[in-house]
Amino acid sequence: MNRVAVWILGTISGIVLFFGIFSFSAFRFGVSSSCTSYGDNPPPCTPTLQQVVINNPLAGGPLFLSGLMLVLLAILIGLPAWIGGPILAQRRGASSRTAILIVSLIASALGIVGLVAVVLISPALATPETCISSTGPGFPCFYGGQAKLVALLGIGFGPLLASLLMGMPAWVMALTETTRRKLWGWFVVVLLVSPIGAMLYGFFGTQPHPHLPAVPPASTLAAS
16 A cells, blocks of 8 residues: 555545434434413513433434444455554654644534533523433433533544544554554553544654665775
């Protein structure tokens, strides 16, 4: 596999992975509200949020299976490129840190912005009742503090999953490079806390030493 093949496979995989992530129906949720007024001339009332229903990805959805197949296809296409890129770079005496850094930065930003948006603007955290959709009859529901926690976990699952999937190329490339260079400390960091770990490696990982031409011994130089 050469550099052109790695670039082509990586590009195709990235495009397919992008569409696969956003085809998941796991990111959706619904909010119901109610409003009650009394009297002959009731004043206008503001609807009050009553319940949020988190879509359970295990319950399926119109785009869940198609999105899952796209993600699996992207991983299948991308793995040779993600593994081959660091190997080719090492043979040239270079590093894949730039590619690892760019991909992990995008993935980390996607996860952080998504989680912050959930906390700041999502109406789900203001409802007194949170339910989770299921395949069986009825929805399991939670109230009070548990409702807010379940809503945060349920809605935050989408940005977190998207961040992990978008960071998978950087994760595989960083694991491959740290393994071949025997950087076991970085290997553990990347393995356990990616895409943040891959981003840290992209920033602070050591560059490989360039291959220097062999110097003939002094005796050979004197003889010549």
